[in-house]
Amino acid sequence: xxxxxxxxxxxxxxxxxxxxxxxxxxxxxxxxxxxxxxxxxxxxxxxxxxxxxxxxxxxxxxxxxxxxxxxxxxxxxxxxxxxxxxxxxxxxxxxxxxxxxxxxxxxxxxxxxxxxxxxxxxxxxxxxxxxxxxxxxxxxxxxxxxxxxxxxxxxxxxxxxxxxxxxxxxxxxxxxxxxxxxxxxxxxxxxxxxxxxxxxxxxxxxxxxxxxxxxxxxxxxxxxxxxxxxxxxxxxxxxxxxxxxxxxxxxxxxxxxxxxxxxxxxxxxxxxxxxxxxxxxxxxxxxxxxxxxxxxxxxxxxxxxxxxxxxxxxxxxxxxxxxxxxxxxxxxxxxxxxxxxxxxxxxxx
Numbered sequence: 001x002x003x004x005x006x007x008x009x010x011x012x013x014x015x016x017x018x019x020x021x022x023x024x025x026x027x028x029x030x031x032x033x034x035x036x037x038x039x040x041x042x043x044x045x046x047x048x049x050x051x052x053x054x055x056x057x058x059x060x061x062x063x064x065x066x067x068x069x070x071x072x073x074x075x076x077x078x079x080x081x082x083x084x085x086x087x088x089x090x091x092x093x094x095x096x097x098x099x100x101x102x103x104x105x106x107x108x109x110x111x112x113x114x115x116x117x118x119x120x121x122x123x124x125x126x127x128x129x130x131x132x133x134x135x136x137x138x139x140x141x142x143x144x145x146x147x148x149x150x151x152x153x154x155x156x157x158x159x160x161x162x163x164x165x166x167x168x169x170x171x172x173x174x175x176x177x178x179x180x181x182x183x184x185x186x187x188x189x190x191x192x193x194x195x196x197x198x199x200x201x202x203x204x205x206x207x208x209x210x211x212x213x214x215x216x217x218x219x220x221x222x223x224x225x226x227x228x229x230x231x232x233x234x235x236x237x238x239x240x241x242x243x244x245x246x247x248x249x250x251x252x253x254x255x256x257x258x259x260x261x262x263x264x265x266x267x268x269x270x271x272x273x274x275x276x277x278x279x280x281x282x283x284x285x286x287x288x289x290x291x292x293x294x295x296x297x298x299x300x301x302x303x304x305x306x307x308x309x310x311x312x313x314x315x316x317x318x319x320x321x322x323x324x325x326x327x328x329x330x331x332x333x334x335x336x337x338x339x340x341x342x343x344x345x346x347x348x349x
Contacts, residue, residue, distance in 0.1 A: 021238060021242070022238070032102060032104060033080040033103065033104045033105070033106075034082075034103060034104070034105045034106075034210070034211055034214060035080075035082030035083065035105070035107070035108060035132055036106075036107055036108070036132055036134050036135060036136060036210050036214075037108045037110070037128070037129035037132040037134070037135030037155070038096070038107050038108065038110060038136045038138065039052075039110050039129065039135055039136070039138070039150070040057070040061055040109075040110055040111055040138055041137055041138065041139045041143065041145060042141060042143075043141025043142070043143055044143055045143060046149070047149060048121075048126075048149050048150050049120050049122070051110070051150075052121070052125050052126060052129075053115075053120075053122060054110065055111060056111070057111050058140060060140060060163060061111075061138055061140070064138050065096050065107075065109065067199050067203050067206075068096055068098060068136070068206070068207075069096045069097050069098025069105065069107060070096070070098060071094050071095070071096055072094060072097045073093065073094050074086050074089065074091065074092065074093060074095055075087075077095075077097075079097060079099075079104055079106075080097075080105075080106055082095075082106030082107075082108065083128060083131075084108070090114070091113060091114065091124075092113050092114055093112075095107065095108070095109060095112055096109050096112070098207070100207045100211075103211065105207065105210075105211075107136075108129050108132060110129060113125040113128060113129075129155075130152040130154065130155065131152075131154050132154065132155060133154055133155065133156055133157070133213075133214045133217045133218070133223075134155070134156070134157045134158070134159070134210055134213045134214045134217060135150070135155055135157075135158055135159075136158070136159045136160075136161060136206070136210070137158055137159070137160045138161050138162075139160060139161065139162040140162075140163075145158070145160050147178045153222070156179060156180045156183050156220055156222075156223075157178070157179040157180070157213045157214075157216075157217055158177070158179075159176075159206065159209060159213070160176045160178070161173050161174070161175055161206070162174050164195060171197075172195040172196055172197040173195065173196045173197075173202050174193075174194055174195050175190060175195075175196065175202075175205070175206070175209075176190075176194065177190065177213075179213070179216075179217070180217075180220060182220045182221050183213075183217050183220050184216050184219050184220075185216070186209075186212040186213055186215070186216035187208075187209075187212060188205060188209060188212070
């Protein structure tokens, strides 16, 4: 009777929990939350120290932040916090947050993170923005932004935004993009010219581009290698547990083996070590956002393809990017505004 009861238990396990464990492994990459850095570059600032030491926010910069999202108080904040402290104020008093197509986005704004007197490197700010994958740089003036100015193993892509004026009452935000060479192309394509005169269009484009940029960055060599190691470890733990459960159900292995399997699972799913640290730093997203289709490369410069219907690529769903009317027509050549060399400067158009 005891043997029958044990067999019944394991049969029930495989009917209920085994599919759940396999599904959890397959879906462990899915996350609806994103965090991005925001850097403020004034005229003449060419070094990381100059940029990270900015404390004052101009009215123009504040207007840009309001396009990205709403300024929220961190104390007691209950949404996605992106690693910021919501209890003791150790990462500043407020931050910029938004929800976009059911995704929660927290921005690490350099001017809102704590400033430390005497610290030229501003490590309190660098430890957040330097661990982001994608960052926005808002420029005031015509000083070029060099993507290798911000030293980081994680930052792989920058979206650079600058206000341009053609005349009285005729102004807009110019957008350019630079990414490391091993980051695959991502949409939506920059319009021609890459200037947005309406805030709603700029917001839709920037948030979509930011999310797609991060998803694309995870396919770069550094992140794809770490992801492979993580998924291999998780898969080994899952296989060991299911194998042990199966042996116990068939009566080929004592219950002590099950305890060993539970221990292996604990190591795989533990709260520390490489896997958990990697999962905290590398949050791979499986759902791509609205795109006009991935651009193809020609001569080292990515060129956009014609818009296409939603496709499945590498397990990720790509949707067509549909900005509010009026929209800017896509260009057949991104020119110098979208660069695929991490060490290349952002060029003006």
